[in-house]
Amino acid sequence: MTDVRQTHDGRMTDVRQTHDGRMTDVQQTHDGRMTDVQQTHDGRMTDVRQTHDGRMTDVQQTHDGRMTDVRQTHDGRMTDVQQTHDGRMTDVRQTHDGRMTNVRQTHDGRMTDVRQTHDGGMTDVQ
Structure with missing residues (x-):
């Protein structure tokens, strides 16, 4: 159904039913790009939208109600x-070797890069 x-x-x-019965709301944003708001398997909302360069951005609500922006x-x-x-x-990104890097802003506004070392320990580079 659509x-x-x-x-x-x-x-x-455009509100349509997905193959598993959940509802998807596809709407046009103010600049003409498409936004897909859908309900995840646990009932939280996910907003998948197209960025200005055509890549997809997934804005979703975490279990504690904060927003997460997963982008390519x-x-x-x-x-x-x-x-x-x-x-x-906080910006958690994957480095060229597949390890995770956590770039965050310190209390005084400077950036801190916390990354995992080759032996699994954490290093704080600032």
Whole structure:
């Protein structure tokens, strides 16, 4: 089933049922790009939208209600930008060798790069 309706500002919204019975809301953003808001398997909302350069961004709500932005970098690797418990942003990205790097903003606004060393321990490079 597909339900196409007009929003309050005249844009179109396409609400359709996915193959597993969940609802998907595909709507047009103010700049004409498409946004796909869908319900995940645990009932939380996921907003998959197209960025200005055509890559996909997945903004989803974490289990504690904070927002996570998973986006594809220019080289196809995934970057996870999420809000920490104190409202600052954390950028968790995959390095060229597949290990994870955690770039975060310190209390004084400087950037800290916490990465995993080859033996599994954590290193804080700032």
